[in-house]
Structures are given as structure tokens and as C-alpha cells.
Amino acid sequence: MAIRALVFDRDGVLTYFALAEAAAFFRPLLPISIWEMAQEWQAFGEARGFPTSVDDERRFFAAFWEKERARHSLSPAQHEALLAFDYTQFVRPFADAEAALRQARQAGYRTGVLSNFSLASLDASLHAAGLAESVDAACAATVIGASKPQPAAYDRIAAMLMVEPHECLFFDDEPICVAGAQAAGMYACLVDRRRQDSDVAAGVIHSLEMVPAVIERLAG
Template identity: 55%
Template sequence: MTIRAVIFDRDGVLTYFDTGRAAADFASILPISIWELAKLWQQYGNVHGFPASLEAEEAFFRAFWTHVADLYALSPARREQLFALDYARYVVAYPDARRCLEFARQRGLRVGVLSNFSLASLDATLVAAQLADLVDVSCAATVIGAAKPDRAAYLAVTKALAVEPHECLFFDDEVACVEGGLAAGLRSYLVDRQATATDAAAGTVHDLDQVTALLDAALMG
């Protein structure tokens, strides 16, 4: 079976959110934790809708930060600090992510990212994580109008990559999303970074360094 592309989830697979740094930055601005802020974010998005374009995202952030600043009666100085924060700075690549993407590129594979991210600026986070130059296509749920494990999400990224689902390997850290990938026809694996060993036969890898062997096996198969 010919493999022409490899597709990755972002959070928990290629990158993680630096909560320690974010917590420290927000602690000097807001009287609530970043976890409480995340709840406000989700509630606000559920009511007003998450942005499907970069233009809409800019307006969304402006409105959300205004809502938060008003809610906690922030001073003008703290409002300015809040509005100046760029969330992308907290998106950090795992040490094995770039190695894995470079390996895929060296093998002539196209690389895609499929994320259930609720913002349109998925590309900006890949730039911040220093991975963007190795990614051919990135698809955020809010932009493509479908979220994993919906079949439409997988078909959107394979179409953008100009490949068929059966020509792809897919890696995600959520079981439901892996099952969705399998149902859509992609050869799918769970990335479990808490595991201590890879069990390829069971469809699980414990880090992205193990992906290289799977790619070589798939290309030789």
C-alpha cells in the first residue's frame, strides 16, 4: 500500500501548551488562574461562536479581552498588558516533533496537521513552535467546519494534501480521534506520551521518534 502523506494532531502530539509560563504571565495581570480563564474562554466562545477566519479572530480576541477586563475592573495598564499578550508564544514543540517531520520530508512524504483547535491561527502556532516550514497543510476545525472524529475533518485534510485517505498515516493523542481516522480510511495510531513503550501492533506509539520506523515500514510495505 502506497503511503504519500503523514498527518498529525497538534496538541499532545507535536506541541504542548507551556502552562507554567502562561500562568506566570497572567498572574501579574488577572486575579484568576489560567484554568478559570480557560473556562471563561470556552463559555464566551460557546455563546458568541469561535472565529473561522483570521479577521474574525482578531475581533474575537478584542471582544473577549474587553469582556474579561470589564469583568475584573482592570486598570488601564493591565488592560494594555492583557491585549498585548500573544497566546502563540506558549505553544511549544516537543523535542521529537521536528525530527519526525524532517524524517517524513526526507522520505518524500507530504505533511499535514489536523487540529480541533478553536481558533483560525493554527499556522501562527506552528510558526511559534518552529515547525511551520515542515508542514504542507494545516487544518483547524473552526476553519474547515468539521472536527475530529467527524469523517469530514479527515477528508478535508486529505483533500488539501491531494492524497487519498488510504495513502496516509495519522497520529493523534485521543482514542476517539484515532478511531475516527480509522473509520475514514487512514492508517491511524494513538500517541500516548505517558506510555513507556511502543506497541505498533496495537496501534500505539509513546513518542514521535517511534514514528520513523512505522513510516519506513509503511513505505516498504
């Protein structure tokens, strides 16, 4: 099988969210925990609809923080600080992410990111994590109107990378999304960072340092 493109999920594969730092940021601004705020944010998004563009995302956040201001009787200073919040400052790359993307590009592969992220600013988050320069195309579910494991999501990133699905090698940390990629015709590998080692033959790796080994096995 000739692989021409590598596609990665973002959360859990390329990046993680610095929860402790985010919790410290919100602690003086909200009388609830970050987990409770996340539940309110999810409910708000499901009721309103998650943003499908960067401009819509700005309106989304403004409306959400206004709702939080009224719900929790926040002060003007607290509300102003929330309006200035930029979630990308808490997006962190895994130590192996940048090298994996860079080496893939150097080896001649096109690189993509396919995420079920519910905000439109996927590109901005990749820039903040220092990964954007090594990514050819990025798709967020809310923008493209399809989410993993729907076939349309995988077809869309393949089209953006100008390859066929069967020419893609896909990496995700959720088994259902790996299965979805396989159903769409991609070769797919599970990334399980909780493991201490990889089982390349079984399509499971614990680190993106194992990407070349997956490619080698596929080529052999």
C-alpha cells in the first residue's frame, strides 16, 4: 500500500490541555470548578450550536461569558477577564509531536489534522502549540459539518490533502475513530499514551516516535 499522507487527531495525539493552569486561571473568575464550567459550556453549545467559523466563535464566547456573568453574578472585572480569555494559551504539544510532523514532511508525506474539536479555531490552536508550520491541512468537525467516525470527515481531510483515503495513514487515541478511518479506507493506528510500549503489528503505538515503524511495516 502506497502511503502519501499522514493524518493525526489533535487532542491526545498531538496536544493536550494544561488543565491545572487553566483551572488556576478560572479560579478567581468563577465560583464553580473548571469541570462544572465545562458542563455549562457544553450545554450552551448544544443549545446554541457550536461555532462554524472563527467570527462565529467570537460571538459564541461573548454570548457564553455573558450568560455566565448573569448566572453567577460576576463583577465587571471578572467578566472582562473572561472576555479576554484565549484557550489556545493552554494547548500544549506532546514532546514527540513536532518531530513526528516535521519528519513526515521531510520524508515527502503530506500531513493533516482531523479533530472533533467543537470550536472553529483549530488552526490557531496548532499555531499556539508550535505545530502549524508542519501541517498541510486541518479540519475541525464543527467547520466541515462532519465528525469522526462519520465517513465524510475522513473523506474531507483526504480531499484537502489531495490524496485518496486509502493513501492515508491515520492516528487517533479513540478506538471508535480508528475504526471509522479503517471503514473509510484508511490504514489507521491507535495511539495509547498510557502504554509503556507499542504493538506495531496490532496497530497500537504508545508514542509518535513509532510512526516510522508503522510506515515501515505497512510498506513491507
